[in-house]
Amino acid sequence: MVDDLTPKNCAVCGKMVVGHCRVDKWGQLFHNECEFMPCLNCGRATSLNDTHLPYNRHVCSHCIDKVVRKDAHIQWVYDRVQEIFGHNFLSLPGRIPVEIVSPDQMLKLHNSRDTSRIPSGLTRSGGAGFFGAKMHHKVYMLDYQHKVVFGGVLAHELLHVWQNEHHTVLPPNYCEGFCNLGTYLFYGYLDNELSRVHMEQMMNNPDPIYGDGFREVKQIFETEGGKNLENTIKILQERSKRRRSIF
Ligand SMILES: [Zn+2]
Ligand SMILES: [Zn+2]
Ligand SMILES: [Zn+2]
Structure with a gap:
């Protein structure tokens, strides 16, 4: 009521x-x-004085100081993600190396030239198979991500690592839905203003894989899965086998 008559300044030009x-x-x-x-x-409107990067990427003044840049930052976020996985009964195969890359590097890794859709993360796994050799994994993360967003993406990628390590074969809606469940659990654990905005976006995401797939996996995790990530993936594997045999 009081605020309605107070003059406001434009968030962009001031x-x-x-x-x-x-x-x-x-x-x-x-x-x-x-x-x-x-x-x-x-998603805030940035002002002309904020950080403006190539490919139409912008960072507001609220987020710029919380961007993950240094190894110590990565470590901090990684520890939180690992803690959440621990609470939800999933353990990772050792400490996975994480590298922050520029948009150009990320596009190259994805074999893409589409600068309007720069992926936030990527997991590479390989090297297993011969004489019991261990698989090795690496996670690439896009630069300029706020620690909350960075953690959400890291949780997603680390669940790809887990699936690769265990040679899990799932249809895309379960594979990505399961990874997004990791993101959602991370946001829920932080439970702050920014993480809640992202949780809401995930619950409303119309994408058949990242939205519908995620919500189906979440539902299974919360019911039959008993809030246990490793149990949940077993159920997902069973269900996708059953579906494959029906069709
Ligand atoms: Zn203006
Ligand atoms: Zn921001
Ligand atoms: Zn993914």
Whole structure:
């Protein structure tokens, strides 16, 4: 009530907003004619003074200081992710190396040139098979990710590592849905403003694999799976075998 009459400044250019304007999902107002450059981590409209990167990537002033850059940051996030997996009965095959890469490096790793869709992470596994040789894994993470978002992506990738290590073969909706369950558990464990925004997005994601697939896996995890990740994957394997034999 009180706020309605107070003059507001545009989140993009900083000048006063009068009359019609737009609003981002955090309630920030900005002029119709000012360019909406959402923060890649939280979706806030960034101002002209914020961090603007190639390929239309932007980071707002709330997120820039929380970006994961150093090994110590990676370590901190990794420990949290591992803790959550422990609480949910899943253990990783040792400490997996994690490297932060630029968008160009990430696209190259994915064999892609689509600069409008730069993946946030990638897992590479290989090397097993001969004379009991151990498999080795590496996770690549995109730069400029806020520690909350970074942890969500890392949890997803580390569940790919787990599936690769155990030679798990699942259809994409279960494979990616299971990885996204890791992301969701990480966000739920943190339970802060930013992680809640991302949880809501996941629950509303219309994608058949990353959205529907995830919600189906979550449902199984919470019921038959007994909130146990390794049990859940066994159930997913059973179900996909049954489906393969039906069709
Ligand atoms: Zn403006
Ligand atoms: Zn932000
Ligand atoms: Zn994935």
